[in-house]
Amino acid sequence: MPLGKTDAIEFIGVSKEFESSTAVENLDLAIPDGLITVFVGPSGCGKTTSLRMINRMVEPTRGRILIQGEDNKDTPAHELRRSMGYVMQESGLMPHRTVADNIATVPRLNGVSKRDGRSRALELMDTVGLDRGLAKRYPAQLSGGQAQRVGVARALAADSPVLLMDEPFSAVDPVVRADLQRELIRLHETLERTIVFVTHDIDEAVTLGQRVAVFAEGGRVAQFGSPEEILREPADDFVASFVGHDRGTRRLTFASAGEVPIRPLDAEDRPWGDWRLALDDAGRPAGWSIDDRTMVGGSLFPQGGSLRDALDSVLSSPSGWGVAVDDDGRALGLLSSDDVMDAAARERKSRYGVGL
Ligand SMILES: Nc1ncnc2c1ncn2[C@@H]1O[C@H](COP(=O)(O)OP(=O)(O)OP(=O)(O)O)[C@@H](O)[C@H]1O
Ligand SMILES: [Mg+2]
Structure with a gap:
């Protein structure tokens, strides 16, 4: 179905x-x-x-x-x-039980053995992106984000x-x-x-x-x-x-940003002028430099992202150029604000039928 x-x-x-x-x-x-x-x-x-x-x-x-x-x-x-499964605000974890025991609560209530409950808990920690090393900690020893993940893992345990x-x-x-x-x-x-x-x-x-x-x-x-x-x-x-x-x-x-061209970093006409995008060893963007100053910041545009991602990337970039990255966070190229605005105008026109 x-x-x-x-x-x-x-x-x-x-x-x-x-x-x-x-x-x-x-x-x-x-x-x-x-x-x-x-x-x-x-x-x-x-x-x-x-x-x-x-x-x-x-x-x-x-x-x-x-x-x-x-x-x-x-x-x-x-x-x-x-x-x-039920996840509540403030995670609702039992403070005197370890992370693994919290996650295994429902399986244990359903008669699953302690050992199986524990191995299920560890699997679920992987699922929600929690390090297995946290299994023996108590809720008070977790960050807010970690505690929420434990709450989600516990809810998933209900299968x-x-x-x-x-x-x-x-x-x-x-x-x-x-x-x-x-x-x-x-x-x-x-x-x-x-x-x-x-x-x-x-x-x-x-x-x-x-x-x-x-x-x-x-x-x-x-x-x-x-x-x-x-x-x-x-x-x-x-x-x-x-x-x-x-x-x-x-x-x-x-709206897809598929029509917004991604300009290669080594474009000869350098439409971004004196701005230079610094990359780390893995080719991931590390900041923008101009004259002797380096500025970090700017949200990145994930390849295949939405027009809103594209707009965020150009509006938040110190140079005004959005940085497109691949799934591993490596820089693929740059988006111009004019191209993004044009794409937004086309989107508006296709929706309302007027006004380019
Ligand atoms: N156990 C209760 N006894 C009496 N009134 C209650 C009880 N639970 C909720 N209410 C009332 O019912 C209304 C709806 O509450 P509810 O908790 O469902 O709202 P909510 O949309 O979840 O709000 P919030 O975004 O603040 O969590 C509120 O006026 C609340 O005071
Ligand atoms: Mg509520």
Whole structure:
């Protein structure tokens, strides 16, 4: 069955009322199989409550939730919880257990031997890019990014078709966060799980999500669609303002930079003038020099990247020339800002049919 063609999880008229407030209001939402679906929205709009109703950590007041077509009420709550990986904000690791024991928690609960649990934990550390040498450490001895990876490994250990992730990357710095996001996309490509991911960051939502549900005040979904649909055609004023003013550059995330020429580093006409790109021994960019000054910085353009990557690379480069790199980070050539702007203008024209 092709991915995304059936529904892994379906909310049907689901509401959740707490004593003093309605957290979720009449939610109807079909989450496709095998894709990453993101719940995004401001604080307090019912994202966590909705996520927790999937595995019955929270019970709805009204409505039904189907998992692969079956009412989740038909499975005992403790069984359902164990059958879905769950990553919470702040990683939620058990402080008195080692990294390996934390990761092996669910397999151990399912009766896997200590030895097998441990070897599974080590494999999963490889999967999420954690050094095996960290296996015997305790959570307090990890960096924020490492702790989040342990949380992801622990969730994967459930070997479940569904993975629930509640703001798993919000406590780490932007660089580590971008790293974790890339890893998650890579993992998802190889593991083909259904992932439901909660964030209040629209950038994270459109980077990770193949479907995005924008939650609004009072636990209603204001829009559900592909990231591109949400950026291009916000359903109402709330979504438009949540998506924000720089949505033009966000949209370029979905446009290929394939037409932007990469100029060879040894081009004879040297359109970059006196600027010189310094390379390390492996041929990776190390900085820009001019006169006697060297400046580091500038995001790199990964070969095959998006028009937004290309734009970032030229806007952040000290010389104004973006540096294209291959998969190993070696410099391939340079992008001119004029070429990138022309490509952005062509993209705009092809979308709106006007205005080159
Ligand atoms: N156990 C609870 N008892 C009472 N009210 C609750 C409970 N859990 C959540 N709420 C309320 O329900 C609403 C939705 O909360 P929820 O945690 O789902 O929001 P959220 O979208 O995840 O917010 P955030 O982005 O801040 O995590 C809030 O008004 C919250 O105060
Ligand atoms: Mg929350």
